[in-house]
Amino acid sequence: MTSVMTTPVRKVSDYKSDNKPTWCPGCGDFGVLSALYKAMVALNLEPKDVVVVSGIGCSGRLPEFVNAYGLHAVHGRALPVAMGIKLANPKLTVLAVGGDGDGFAIGGGHVPHAVRRNVDITYIVMDNEVYGLTKGQPSPTTPAGTSATKVSSTMTKMAPYQGVIESPLNMMAMVLTYGASFAARGFSGQANNMVDLMAQGIRHKGFSFIQAMSPCPTFYNTYDLWKERVQPLPANWDSNNRVNAIEMALTEEVFHQGLFYKEDRPTYDQLVGSVIDKARGETEIILDKLFDSYA
Ligand SMILES: Cc1ncc(C[n+]2csc(CCOP(=O)(O)OP(=O)(O)O)c2C)c(N)n1
Numbered sequence: 001m002t003s004v005m006t007t008p009v010r011k012v013s014d015y016k017s018d019n020k021p022t023w024c025p026g027c028g029d030f031g032v033l034s035a036l037y038k039a040m041v042a043l044n045l046e047p048k049d050v051v052v053v054s055g056i057g058c059s060g061r062l063p064e065f066v067n068a069y070g071l072h073a074v075h076g077r078a079l080p081v082a083m084g085i086k087l088a089n090p091k092l093t094v095l096a097v098g099g100d101g102d103g104f105a106i107g108g109g110h111v112p113h114a115v116r117r118n119v120d121i122t123y124i125v126m127d128n129e130v131y132g133l134t135k136g137q138p139s140p141t142t143p144a145g146t147s148a149t150k151v152s153s154t155m156t157k158m159a160p161y162q163g164v165i166e167s168p169l170n171m172m173a174m175v176l177t178y179g180a181s182f183a184a185r186g187f188s189g190q191a192n193n194m195v196d197l198m199a200q201g202i203r204h205k206g207f208s209f210i211q212a213m214s215p216c217p218t219f220y221n222t223y224d225l226w227k228e229r230v231q232p233l234p235a236n237w238d239s240n241n242r243v244n245a246i247e248m249a250l251t252e253e254v255f256h257q258g259l260f261y262k263e264d265r266p267t268y269d270q271l272v273g274s275v276i277d278k279a280r281g282e283t284e285i286i287l288d289k290l291f292d293s294y295a
């Protein structure tokens with residue numbers, strides 16, 4: 001008798017680990033985690049085939065809450081670790097996660113290279129425009145002028161008198177300019193909209209960047225401000241035009257949600273695989289010749 005194996009359909013609970021999230025009540029990272037669970041359900045991912053890597057920060061705790069392999073790595077180093085895992089075992093689904101500080105301050109030097117190599121990993125940045133874990137210092141995405149009137153007393157110490165005097169960076173415009181093959185933005189206040197973006201990003205063959213706007217109500221509560229600024233991309237949006245995507249990313253008074261840009265091009269892991277195959281072929285020829293010389 002032949003047994004017919006059907007693909008098991010998983011539930012959100014199958015992707016929850018035994019560790020309960022330790023974030024503050026109302027933290028935007030809950031929405032990001034919930035969207036990730038649902039994206040994993042939609043893709044029916046096998047937990048043993050998934051690795052979630054993070055740097056350090058409140059957002060960096062996320063792998064602890066996912067039933068998959070996980071690694072809470074070093075501050076700013078989620079991307080090189082995730083790329084290494086993917087190259088060592090290309091069959092794995094590899095995600096890197098972290099905050100705006102982790103990814104674009106201490107870890108900022110890794111971003112252009114991960115993007116240009118197009119290694120097949122998904123990078124989810126929980127952007128709360130502040131350093132949450134270390135209690136509210138300005139981050140590379142904190143808007144200029146942000147001061148303690150809106151945020152924590154830590155911000156007063158870090159940015160006295162007139163608030164933050166540095167201009168913020170625009171991570172979406174940066175990754176698009178570096179050549180990202182997939183770039184999307186979501187908002188954890190509307191987490192269900194992020195589910196499909198995450199599923200598409202994970203399915204995409206290449207480096208997928210997802211900016212998840214994820215407020216930190218404890219040190220910089222942007223929920224009300226961002227609810228007003230978030231809008232979907234236009235209904236007829238063409239996600240194959242990089243120049244238009246960059247222009248849209250530069251429209252900073254609105255946070256557009258959706259898939260900014262996507263293109264299919266060879267991934268680093270595919271290309272390096274073919275280099276390895278060729279090197280193996282040559283090694284075999286060299287070894288054959290060597291053995292022949294002793295025949
Ligand atoms: C090498 C090193 N430098 C500094 C720190 C302190 N540190 C830990 S998390 C963090 C910033 C976290 O901010 P972000 O990445 O935005 O994450 P969030 O906590 O807001 O999620 C800093 C500066 C550290 N852990 N290691």
Ligand code: SF4
Pocket residue numbers: 022023024026027028029058059128132133215216217218219
């Ligand atoms: S400090 Fe901010 S980012 Fe960290 S868990 Fe609390 S609300 Fe979230």
